[in-house]
Amino acid sequence: MRLVARTRKTSRVREAMLPVAAVLASLVICGLLILIAGANPISAFGIMVSAAFGGKFALTETLARSAPLILAGLAALVALRTRFWNIGGEGQILAGAMASAWIGALPNLPAPLLIPCMIVGAALAGAALAALPATLKLKLGVDEVVSTLMLNFIVMYVMMALLSGPWKDPLTGWTDSPDILPAAEFPTFWRGTRLHLGVLIAFGAVVVIGVMLSRTTFGLSMKIVGENPKAAKHAGLNVARVTLFAALVSGALAGLAGAGEVGGTQFQVIASISSGYGYAGIVVAMLARLSPAGVIPAALFLAALTTGADEMSRQTSVPFFIADAMQGISLIAVLVAMTLSRYEIKFDSFERASRS
Amino acid sequence: MSEEVPVLVLSGITKTFGNVIANNAVTLEVRRGEIVGLLGENGAGKTTLMNVLFGLYRADEGTILVEGKQIHVTSTADAISLGIGMVQQHSHAVERHTVLDNLLLGLPGSNGLLDKTSALQRLKEIGDAYGLRLDPARPVHTLAVGERQRLDIIRALFRRARVLILDEPTSVLTPQEVEGLFSALRALKADGVGIIFISHKLNEVRAITDRVVVMRRGEVVAGVDNDDTVTNLSLATMMCGHEPERVVRVPHQIGDPRLVARGIELDSHGSQSPLPINLTIHSGEILGIAGVSGNGQVALAEAIAGVKLPRHGSVSIDGVSIDNPSPAVMQKAGLAFIPEDRIGAGFVGPMALKDNMVLSRFSDAPFSRKGWINWKNILDFANMQIAEYDIRPPDPRMPVGLMSGGNQQKAIVARELAFEPRVLIIAQPTRGLDVSAIAFVHRSLMRLRDSGCAIMLISDDLDEIFQLSDRVAVMYENSVVWETPIETATVSTVGLAMNGSLPTQDAAA
Numbered sequence: 001m002r003l004v005a006r007t008r009k010t011s012r013v014r015e016a017m018l019p020v021a022a023v024l025a026s027l028v029i030c031g032l033l034i035l036i037a038g039a040n041p042i043s044a045f046g047i048m049v050s051a052a053f054g055g056k057f058a059l060t061e062t063l064a065r066s067a068p069l070i071l072a073g074l075a076a077l078v079a080l081r082t083r084f085w086n087i088g089g090e091g092q093i094l095a096g097a098m099a100s101a102w103i104g105a106l107p108n109l110p111a112p113l114l115i116p117c118m119i120v121g122a123a124l125a126g127a128a129l130a131a132l133p134a135t136l137k138l139k140l141g142v143d144e145v146v147s148t149l150m151l152n153f154i155v156m157y158v159m160m161a162l163l164s165g166p167w168k169d170p171l172t173g174w175t176d177s178p179d180i181l182p183a184a185e186f187p188t189f190w191r192g193t194r195l196h197l198g199v200l201i202a203f204g205a206v207v208v209i210g211v212m213l214s215r216t217t218f219g220l221s222m223k224i225v226g227e228n229p230k231a232a233k234h235a236g237l238n239v240a241r242v243t244l245f246a247a248l249v250s251g252a253l254a255g256l257a258g259a260g261e262v263g264g265t266q267f268q269v270i271a272s273i274s275s276g277y278g279y280a281g282i283v284v285a286m287l288a289r290l291s292p293a294g295v296i297p298a299a300l301f302l303a304a305l306t307t308g309a310d311e312m313s314r315q316t317s318v319p320f321f322i323a324d325a326m327q328g329i330s331l332i333a334v335l336v337a338m339t340l341s342r343y344e345i346k347f348d349s350f351e352r353a354s355r356s
Numbered sequence: 357m358s359e360e361v362p363v364l365v366l367s368g369i370t371k372t373f374g375n376v377i378a379n380n381a382v383t384l385e386v387r388r389g390e391i392v393g394l395l396g397e398n399g400a401g402k403t404t405l406m407n408v409l410f411g412l413y414r415a416d417e418g419t420i421l422v423e424g425k426q427i428h429v430t431s432t433a434d435a436i437s438l439g440i441g442m443v444q445q446h447s448h449a450v451e452r453h454t455v456l457d458n459l460l461l462g463l464p465g466s467n468g469l470l471d472k473t474s475a476l477q478r479l480k481e482i483g484d485a486y487g488l489r490l491d492p493a494r495p496v497h498t499l500a501v502g503e504r505q506r507l508d509i510i511r512a513l514f515r516r517a518r519v520l521i522l523d524e525p526t527s528v529l530t531p532q533e534v535e536g537l538f539s540a541l542r543a544l545k546a547d548g549v550g551i552i553f554i555s556h557k558l559n560e561v562r563a564i565t566d567r568v569v570v571m572r573r574g575e576v577v578a579g580v581d582n583d584d585t586v587t588n589l590s591l592a593t594m595m596c597g598h599e600p601e602r603v604v605r606v607p608h609q610i611g612d613p614r615l616v617a618r619g620i621e622l623d624s625h626g627s628q629s630p631l632p633i634n635l636t637i638h639s640g641e642i643l644g645i646a647g648v649s650g651n652g653q654v655a656l657a658e659a660i661a662g663v664k665l666p667r668h669g670s671v672s673i674d675g676v677s678i679d680n681p682s683p684a685v686m687q688k689a690g691l692a693f694i695p696e697d698r699i700g701a702g703f704v705g706p707m708a709l710k711d712n713m714v715l716s717r718f719s720d721a722p723f724s725r726k727g728w729i730n731w732k733n734i735l736d737f738a739n740m741q742i743a744e745y746d747i748r749p750p751d752p753r754m755p756v757g758l759m760s761g762g763n764q765q766k767a768i769v770a771r772e773l774a775f776e777p778r779v780l781i782i783a784q785p786t787r788g789l790d791v792s793a794i795a796f797v798h799r800s801l802m803r804l805r806d807s808g809c810a811i812m813l814i815s816d817d818l819d820e821i822f823q824l825s826d827r828v829a830v831m832y833e834n835s836v837v838w839e840t841p842i843e844t845a846t847v848s849t850v851g852l853a854m855n856g857s858l859p860t861q862d863a864a865a
Contacts, residue, residue: 215728215729215731216724216727216728216729217718217719217724217727217728217729218727219729220711220718220729221719223704223707224704224707224715227704227705227706227707228700228703228704228705230700230701231700231701231702231703231704231715232704233663233683234661234663234683234693234695234701234702234716235683235715235716236682236683236684236685236686236687236716237684237716238684
């Protein structure tokens with residue numbers, strides 16, 4: 001058995017089936033893990049599904065949890081399309097969260113301006129944080145994988161310093177930032193659920209980014225720069241400008257995720273405000289195979305994993321961390337599936353099996 | 357030729373890929389000390405056949421005999437140990453290792469140790485016997501292209517190759533180097549080695565081979581002794597099945613200067629710092645740039661096209677000097693550049709043909725307005741070009757990377773010509789193309805010239821330079837060392853200039 005490079009176009013159906021196959025494969029592998037943990041995989045998955053999708057509360061909770069994943073996924077997608085390896089989503093989310101928490105607690109800002117300023121401020125903070133490694137890459141050739149990743153830690157420790165310093169509650173000593181003003185809390189658009197403005201922004205962003213990538217010259221430039229920077233240069237595109245633009249958009253999207261968590265869920269900055277959404281965003285983008293529309297099911301899948309695993313660990317002997325394992329396994333499965341899609345598996349015993 | 361056993365017999369080789377028959381019952385025989393030319397258009401099945409012989413593919417049917425014994429080749433290692441040597445277009449030596457280390461690579465050692473002494477001895481013998489000499493201590497990355505090829509041949513001989521396959525061996529050599537290769541091949545032939553010589557260059561095939569085998573659509577369609585009755589025309593006719601069209605240059609009215617490049621200084625090449633380059637190309641004129649590849653042709657083209665700016669120098673088009681050259685600025689000024697590396701620099705391989713057809717123009721009307729792309733106009737434009745230039749497959753959504761080299765070249769020529777450039781720089785326009793595609797490209801260039809475009813034609817293929825150019829400039833070590841009207845140039849004077857020795861007036865006459 002060997003792999004032979006595919007020379008024909010792959011069909012659209014095949015393309016769409018790949019992530020589905022990958023998710024199924026990861027479910028099977030995780031079923032084995034659940035079995036090892038001493039539970040029945042079928043009933044464990046049943047608990048997860050009903051906890052994530054069974055009923056209004058479960059469903060809306062999964063939707064609310066998917067919002068930061070959608071935005072982080074779009075952030076990763078925009079950057080990856082241009083081959084700007086933005087691993088800094090986590091730090092950009094934190095920057096957005098801090099900016100919106102600060103603006104949201106400003107006492108002398110007119111109340112109607114609070115929410116718009118939080119949103120714009122978070123996007124700018126995220127974009128500014130992404131601009132730094134992008135500029136370093138374009139001017140000095142600094143590898144962005146390292147610089148964006150390292151910035152995550154710097155931003156995280158800056159945040160911890162703020163939380164245990166200026167933002168520390170003088171009375172209780174809790175390391176949380178001050179609550180944002182009531183007028184700064186994102187409105188919910190369905191009473192009794194946590195479906196807040198941030199969720200709307202996330203879904204709106206999918207449409208905006210989708211249109212930008214498929215209908216505008218910006219989107220086509222980003223694709224060309226991402227696929228073949230040398231050809232882009234020959235074609236007269238300004239590769240540096242396109243890359244910087246993509247980095248800014250990517251950072252802004254991640255910053256918006258931070259605003260949603262502060263304005264819609266926590267109403268303050270807490271140490272676990274992001275809890276890895278930035279990294280999960282890369283998984284979302286890959287599961288979505290860099291298609292904006294695919295980001296929604298991919299983010300819902302990961303959100304369902306966390307809500308579902310919560311409930312499963314309460315009811316069975318399986319630890320909560322199975323969600324992390326499934327997330328990782330599904331990413332690996334998708335990467336393998338994407339590689340395999342470019343090849344055909346050829347069995348040498350069938351000499352005429354396929355075209356090489 | 358008596359009852360002697362041929363050194364190699366391929367008989368009834370059939371190889372299919374899906375429902376494509378790449379080789380259909382192909383039979384090929386090479387006798388001891390015989391040089392067989394293998395000819396055919398792209399896709400005729402030459403490469404498949406050689407890959408079967410070299411163990412890269414396994415044939416569906418057919419047998420291979422080496423010196424009368426049937427062999428089963430399942431890997432390249434098998435092929436090598438059975439006495440089959442292959443010299444490919446591009447050398448696959450280990451760059452950082454020395455010549456000697458590369459020769460020892462993969463040789464069976466004695467008790468796991470490498471026997472350097474006897475290897476040096478053998479290298480000397482090969483040098484004496486065939487004139488193939490190389491300094492064993494030199495690292496491969498310091499070798500010139502011709503020397504690397506020599507290394508590949510020596511490596512095959514080290515493994516006592518009885519059959520040597522040369523795939524397009526002359527495309528990287530100067531005419532003088534080709535002569536050197538040919539005398540080595542003649543010495544090998546005298547020693548009984550059977551040689552398969554694959555080339556598109558009919559003159560060379562006629563000069564060196566004893567017999568010519570022609571393939572078409574996976575089958576051997578002709579096998580003729582190379583005697584006086586064989587001509588380029590007869591070979592080309594056998595290859596494409598009909599008399600090929602050969603584009604003939606008709607002298608043409610040359611107009612005012614269009615492209616003027618002044619004082620272009622490229623980076624230094626070797627020890628000497630290059631001379632500033634001054635070139636003028638007139639309206640309706642083709643300037644051929646000859647030279648062994650790697651002597652600054654790419655740098656010169658990229659300098660003028662604004663892709664990689666030179667240290668010094670200026671460019672003007674139609675008398676308007678270009679202040680801040682960049683690819684975008686040069687395009688606006690009417691310059692089109694078709695680089696040698698079509699798929700690496702001219703196209704985005706995974707992207708659809710239609711998107712690639714507007715790679716540099718999608719920001720302009722009618723392909724977009726105010727940043728919004730009009731996909732319908734792009735599709736219409738692509739379909740129009742596909743129809744006009746007969747690009748195959750005629751599928752605008754086909755990723756360009758999956759198209760054949762000939763159709764990629766048609767597409768890129770179609771794209772650049774559609775915007776009626778005033779100046780065209782085209783590098784290696786027919787490399788790897790078959791006879792019909794070459795005629796197409798040449799015809800397009802001639803038509804463009806007749807419409808008044810100034811064309812800079814960079815080519816390794818001297819035949820092509822002589823066939824199309826009005827003037828020829830020769831590059832050596834990043835300088836233009838000689839420039840002359842085509843009427844006063846000969847293959848030998850240009851060849852000398854390609855080696856850096858300036859032709860004297862006598863030689864030029």
